[in-house]
Amino acid sequence: MDICAVNVLTYEEFLEIFGNVVEKCPLIPAAIWTHRPFSSLAEIEAHISDFIDSLSQSGKEGILRCHPDLAGRDHLSGTLTRDSQEEQREAGMTTLEHAELSRLTRLNSAYKERFGFPFVICARMNSKAAIMRQLVERLENSRPTETKRAIEEVKKICHLRIRYIVLSDVPNKL
Amino acid sequence: MDICAVNVLTYEEFLEIFGNVVEKCPLIPAAIWTHRPFSSLAEIEAHISDFIDSLSQSGKEGILRCHPDLAGRDHLSGTLTRDSQEEQREAGMTTLEHAELSRLTRLNSAYKERFGFPFVICARMNSKAAIMRQLVERLENSRPTETKRAIEEVKKICHLRIRYIVLSDVPNKL
Known part of the structure; x- marks a missing residue:
């Protein structure tokens, strides 16, 4: 799928x-569709990034709250989105x-208790060990710092989801 | 469910x-959860309304694009949200x-062609005849006028969904 094909989509x-390049937030791609025609994938990403940056602190926290826990309830009950399922796997x-699951569950709970949103990390860019280490480290952040940090991860996830969508169809076109 | 019960929810x-008081936009209730404790249902609604008003024109159009067509593809394929299904029924x-379905489909297509989002109306507040009449009338609006008009309908739908959630549980508590 090249950018011309994207630009003629309804x-x-x-x-x-x-619709799910930002987890459970179809509002965001639905909004930026207004700005087509897009010159490139990078422009689509830039519009999404601008949309996210334009939100208030609570709006950004809202995006984070739409994400599932790592190895959490949605995984156990089979209700993860397909994207999240593949990334977590x-x-x-x-x-x-x-023992790992117990530790992760405990750390996730501490994180949610402290920040009021789940720990979000671009799983595809990190090993299991790196995820655990960053969870421990980021628990020490202040709330504004951590919101900013987590939103960076949302954008990385979005970047890879868009690449995956487009490249899995017609490789090397974009 | 009274407001005290709402305020202690994770x-x-x-x-x-x-999550679905604004159709397929869990981001919005997820964002306004930050502002708890709420003094009343009306305060929850006010935060949602403020969030929507704070969005750009394209952001508002994004909300509208998350809505299904009336009697459209999602109804036919059984993929309407439960809320929308009940409201449309x-x-x-x-x-x-x-003949009615043909006419509605034709008008819906003309509307989407003109505005780039689906016709949104609070079905619970309108008869079938009133819906058809307003669809014809609103097709004449300019795009900014119609976006504003449609967002008013989103807020009416949200109002009734919140009332329905809370009152269907413990009547007359709020």
Whole structure:
């Protein structure tokens, strides 16, 4: 799928394909569809990034709250989005040993208790060990610092989801 | 469920209950959870309204694009949200005669062609005849006027969804 093909999509088609590039926030791709025609994938990403940056602190926290816990309830109940499922599987989050899962669950709870949103990290860019280490480290951040840090991860996830969508169709076109 | 019960919900519980008060936009209730404790249902609504008003024109259009067509593809394929299904059923949108459905489909297409988002109306506040009449009338609006008009309908739908959630649980508490 090259950018010309993206530019002729109706908003319904665009949402079917790009609706979850920010987890459970179809509002965002639905909004930036207004700005087509896009000159490149990078422009789509830039519009999404601008949209996120334009939100208030609570709006940014809202985006984070739409994300699932790593190896959490949605994984156990089979209600993860397909994107999250694949990302968590690749990072080894779906095959944790009992002790690892216990530790992650405990750290996740502490994180949510402290910040009021779940720990978000681009799983595809991190090993299991790196995820655990960053969770411990980021627990020490202030709330504004951590919101900013987590939103950076949202943008990395979005970047890879967009690449994955487009490149899995027609490689090397964009 | 009284407002004290709402105020002690975790963000996950809050999203399970209020996640679809704006159609397919869990980001919005997820964001306004930050502002708890709420003094009343009206305060929850006011925060949602403020969030929507703070969005750019394209952001507002994004909200509208997350809505299904009346008696459209999602109804036919059974993929309407439960909220939309009930609202469309009550307004007689799911039992249209062939000629009515043809006319509605034609008008919906013309509307989407003109504005780039679907026709949104608070079905629970309108009869079938009133919906058809307003669709014809609103097709004449300019794009900024119509966006504003449609967002008013989003807020009416949200108002009724919140009332329905809370009152269907413990009547007359709020």
